[in-house]
Amino acid sequence: MHAYRTHNCAQLTKENVGETVRLSGWVHRVRDHGGILFIDLRDTYGVTQVLCDPDSPVFAEVEKVRSEWCIRIDGTVKARDPELVNPKLPTGEVEVFVRDIEILGSAGELPLMVFGDQEYPEETRLKYRYLDLRRDVMQTNMKMRSDVVRSMRERMWNNGFREFQTPIITASSPEGARDFLVPSRLHPGKFYALPQAPQQFKQLIMVSGYDKYFQIAPCFRDEDPRADRSPTDFYQLDMEMSFATQQDIFDTISPVLAGVFEEFGGGKKVDNPAEWPQISYRDAALWYGSDKPDLRNPIKMQVVSEHFAGSGFAIFSKLLEQEGTEIRAIPAPKGGSRKFCDRMNAFAQKEGLPGMGYIFWRDQGEGMEAAGPLAKNIGPERTEAIRQQLGLGVGDAAFFLGGKPKAFESVAGKARNVIGEELGLTDQDRFAFAWIVDFPIYEKDEETGDIDFEHNPFSMPQGGMDALMGDPLEVKGYQYDLACNGYELVSGAIRNHKPEIMVKAFELAGYGEEEVKNRFGALFNAFHYGAPPHGGCAAGIDRIVMLLAEQSNIREVMMFPMNQRAEDLMMNAPSAPLNEQLRELSLRVIPQED
Structure with a gap:
C-alpha cells in the first residue's frame, strides 16, 4: 500500500x-x-x-x-x-x-478558519495566506487561474506561435510606470531594472526573424495599488507578430480570448469576436467617459451644448463662453423620478462636483411634462429639443455635466455606470468586448505647454513620417486596447520599426537623437538591419481571471499578492538589508527625514 x-x-x-x-x-x-x-x-x-x-x-x-x-x-x-x-x-x-x-x-490555534465562509480582514488573510488558500473559494480561483493559463498556451500554440522567454534582469525602459531597480555588485553605482514588460525584447525577436512569439510574461511595475492592479508584479499573455496589420492582431488575439471566456465564463454570453466593435479613443471618451467602457450598459452620452448656449440657465450658458467647454447629457431611461435624480445629484457631489443638472419627463394626464430646475430655466422649446435628440420619453430622465471634457469625463463615466446598474439597464449575464483604437500619441502639459507622449512611445504613427510634420496633438497611433465590462484587458500597438521615424517621434516629445540612442540603443541599432513591420499586444492574466471568477479585487486571484502598501506580510518584505549586503553593493541608505 x-x-x-x-x-x-x-x-x-x-x-x-x-x-x-x-x-x-x-x-x-x-x-x-x-x-x-x-x-x-x-x-x-x-x-x-x-x-x-x-x-x-x-x-x-x-x-x-x-x-x-x-x-x-x-x-x-x-x-x-x-x-x-x-x-x-x-x-x-x-x-x-x-x-x-x-x-x-498537527495545527495550533487557527488565526482564520478554513471551513465556512467567515470574513476576515485582508491583513490577516495575507499574513496567513497558506491558510487562506485552503478555503474553497481560493482553491477554486487558483485552479481556474492555472486552467486559464493552460488554455491560453494551447490556443497560442495552435495558432502557430512559439513561446520564448525574455530576460528578467535588464535595462530601464519607459513603460508609463516606475521601474524596480536592482543594484549591480560587479558594476558599482550602476543598476539593472526588472522589466515593466518584455516590450523591447519581443520587438527584437521579430527583428531576429522569428515571426510569431508569445510568452506568459511576468512584469514588474512600482505602481500605486488599486483593486484591479497589483502594486508590484503581474502576469500577461504577451504576443508579437511580424508582417502584421492592426486588424491581423485583432483577428489573432480576439478568438483566443473569446474562447477562454466561453470556456471559463460560466455560461455568460460572449459575442462573436468578429463583431466586437472598434471605437475611437475620442468617441469612447465622448460616449462613455472612459477608454475602457462597459458596453453591457447601453447608455451613450451626447453633446447638447447648442441647447444651453444663450439659455436661461446661466451656469451652463456662461460656461460655454469659455474656449474648449461643452455640455454633455447622460440619458437615463426609466430614471424619471425626483428621488432618483436627487440621488444621482448627491453622487456627483461625493465625486467632488457641485452636482449634476437633470431633467425628467412625467405624464401629467393631458400630456408629457418636463420637470426639474433645468427645465424651468431653459424653457419648454429647448427641453423638448433635448428630449428628441436623446430619444427619451415619459418616465425617463437626463443628467448634465459641463466644462472642459477632461475635467468631468471620468465622473460622467462613473455616473453612467451607476445609472446603468441602478436602473437595471446593465446586462449582468454577458461579457461585452470592444476594441478602442486611434489613440493620440502626444499630449500637452496644461501648465508648461510641453509636448510629451500620452501613450506608448514605440507605436507607429498613422501616416508615418508625414503625420509627424504637422500638429503633434493631431497625431494618432496604431495603438489599441481591448475593453471588457469596464476593464482594460489588452493593450498593444503596431510598432514604429523605422529609425528615422523613431528619432522624429521622440524629438517632438523633447528627446534628442543621442538620448534615443542611449536609452533605446538596441532597438535603434536593430532597426538599421532590415526590421520587418511588426506589432502585438499583451493581455492581463490577473485581470482576466478576476472577471471570470466574478471577483472585484485582483488579490483574490493571485496566489501571494502584496497588500495595498506593497508589503508582503507573510514573507516580511520589503525588509532592511544587512550592512554587509550594502557594502558589497557599494550602497548606503540615507535615513528619511520626518
Whole structure:
C-alpha cells in the first residue's frame, strides 16, 4: 500500500464499498454525534466523510484531532444509509470507517478558519495566506487561474506561435510606470531594472526573424495599488507578430480570448469576436467617459451644448463662453423620478462636483411634462429639443455635466455606470468586448505647454513620417486596447520599426537623437538591419481571471499578492538589508527625514 494514499478524497464511490483504503488530507471539520466522531477529510480534489466509534482501535487518537490537522487514515469503505446520502459530494454515497490513523502534521490555534465562509480582514488573510488558500473559494480561483493559463498556451500554440522567454534582469525602459531597480555588485553605482514588460525584447525577436512569439510574461511595475492592479508584479499573455496589420492582431488575439471566456465564463454570453466593435479613443471618451467602457450598459452620452448656449440657465450658458467647454447629457431611461435624480445629484457631489443638472419627463394626464430646475430655466422649446435628440420619453430622465471634457469625463463615466446598474439597464449575464483604437500619441502639459507622449512611445504613427510634420496633438497611433465590462484587458500597438521615424517621434516629445540612442540603443541599432513591420499586444492574466471568477479585487486571484502598501506580510518584505549586503553593493541608505 502507498505510504500516504490509495485514493484521493474525491474518488471513492459505491463501487469501492468493502475495500480497505488509505486517505491523506486535512481535517475540514469534526462532528461528535453521541460518541461517534465524523470527520470531513479534505484534499485539493474533494472531501470524504470518515467516521470512528469506540469500537475502532484508534478511537482515542481520533478524539485528539482538530480542524486543519494533516492526517493519514486507513479504513473500510461503507455505504451510507439512503437517508444520509449527500448528493452535493461525489463521495456522498459512502463513508470510511477508521481503523488506523497517523498524525502527519498537527495545527495550533487557527488565526482564520478554513471551513465556512467567515470574513476576515485582508491583513490577516495575507499574513496567513497558506491558510487562506485552503478555503474553497481560493482553491477554486487558483485552479481556474492555472486552467486559464493552460488554455491560453494551447490556443497560442495552435495558432502557430512559439513561446520564448525574455530576460528578467535588464535595462530601464519607459513603460508609463516606475521601474524596480536592482543594484549591480560587479558594476558599482550602476543598476539593472526588472522589466515593466518584455516590450523591447519581443520587438527584437521579430527583428531576429522569428515571426510569431508569445510568452506568459511576468512584469514588474512600482505602481500605486488599486483593486484591479497589483502594486508590484503581474502576469500577461504577451504576443508579437511580424508582417502584421492592426486588424491581423485583432483577428489573432480576439478568438483566443473569446474562447477562454466561453470556456471559463460560466455560461455568460460572449459575442462573436468578429463583431466586437472598434471605437475611437475620442468617441469612447465622448460616449462613455472612459477608454475602457462597459458596453453591457447601453447608455451613450451626447453633446447638447447648442441647447444651453444663450439659455436661461446661466451656469451652463456662461460656461460655454469659455474656449474648449461643452455640455454633455447622460440619458437615463426609466430614471424619471425626483428621488432618483436627487440621488444621482448627491453622487456627483461625493465625486467632488457641485452636482449634476437633470431633467425628467412625467405624464401629467393631458400630456408629457418636463420637470426639474433645468427645465424651468431653459424653457419648454429647448427641453423638448433635448428630449428628441436623446430619444427619451415619459418616465425617463437626463443628467448634465459641463466644462472642459477632461475635467468631468471620468465622473460622467462613473455616473453612467451607476445609472446603468441602478436602473437595471446593465446586462449582468454577458461579457461585452470592444476594441478602442486611434489613440493620440502626444499630449500637452496644461501648465508648461510641453509636448510629451500620452501613450506608448514605440507605436507607429498613422501616416508615418508625414503625420509627424504637422500638429503633434493631431497625431494618432496604431495603438489599441481591448475593453471588457469596464476593464482594460489588452493593450498593444503596431510598432514604429523605422529609425528615422523613431528619432522624429521622440524629438517632438523633447528627446534628442543621442538620448534615443542611449536609452533605446538596441532597438535603434536593430532597426538599421532590415526590421520587418511588426506589432502585438499583451493581455492581463490577473485581470482576466478576476472577471471570470466574478471577483472585484485582483488579490483574490493571485496566489501571494502584496497588500495595498506593497508589503508582503507573510514573507516580511520589503525588509532592511544587512550592512554587509550594502557594502558589497557599494550602497548606503540615507535615513528619511520626518
